[in-house]
Amino acid sequence: MIRRKLGNQGLEVSAIGLGCMGMSQSYGPADDDQSIATLHRALELGCDFFDTAEGYGPYTNEELLGKAFSDRRERAVIATKFGFRFEDGKQMGTDRDSRPETIREAVEGSLRRLNTDYIDLLYQHRVDPAVPMEDVAGTVGDLVREGKVRFFGLSEAGVANIRRAHAVHPVSAVQSEYSLWERNMEEGVIPLLRELGIGLVPFCPLGRGFLTGEVRRAEDYPEGDYRRHDQRYQGANYDANVAAARAVFDVARAVNAKPAQIALAWLLHKAPDIVPIPGTKRQTYLEDNIAAATVMLDAGQMKMLDDALAPGKISGKRYSDWVMATIDR
Helix, strand or coil: CCEEEECCCCEEEECCCEECHHHCCCCCCCCHHHHHHHHHHHHHCCCCEEECCCCCCCCHHHHHHHHHCCCCHHHCEEEEEECEEEECCEEEEEEECCCHHHHHHHHHHHHHHHCCCCEEEEEECCCCCCCCHHHHHHHHHHHHHCCCEEEEEEECCCHHHHHHHHHHCCEEEEEEECCCCCCCCCCCHHHHHHHHCCEEEEECCCHHHHHHCCCCCHHHCCCCCHHHHCHHHCHHHHHHHHHHCHHHHHHHHHHCCCHHHHHHHHHHHHCCCECCCCECCCHHHHHHHHHHHHCCCCHHHHHHHHHHCCCCCCCCCCCCHHHHCCCCC
């Protein structure tokens, strides 16, 4: 697979990565054997960028990756995250804690669970309004100098905090939900990333499944599945969003590709410093996603997609209000 650079500090990864959260939570029961086989298959196909977090599970997703890569760590580029508050092994809702001492404690836990002595890319999972960004960036910078972390990233950070962090220690990547489906980054954050030379890592690049063409109404998903409570899967919102996504299906037919591949190809065509991380625990979907790196779209097809799913065309809130309160925009 082709490779891309994130930031100017030397981080280089496969053009498409693998989001690992769904292997342990939110999208049905976990199947570790199936997930490990998918992680190994990713490496075979040249996909070497894997995204996890201490909060996924919590903890169990990092443990899964630690087990999967125990004998092939040098081949994997692993990104993980700190920043939420935990008590007795449970995440305390959206409470955040990025105090320097907590960051260090979180990193030691991640290193242990990942069965490694270094983290390739360490993100602050969400901005902590109680801790100055300069303290966060300074602590991660110290961890980089100590060899425990290679590169620094931010997740769902806004313009001001990205600038403040980058002034203290270089930020290599910013992670956020960004796709044909969710365009909130385009007005402020993406221009700043270009200015500072920071890469973009979009999660949920397939619109939480809507851009694959394989979606059902919220009530058709089992209890425990995130989509059951997603406004965009409910009622009239679902109908409107299926209609908006038809442009993706039309382009897919025109270029003999799958809808999910079109959604990923759109991101790859946007800029050379974008590395999407679609999530899956199944090898078939993984193989389809990786093949998207070879799909070519012309200017007319890109405009058709841009226009059909322009900001305001998607119905329903991205998250509930209490989760949206953690997004630094």
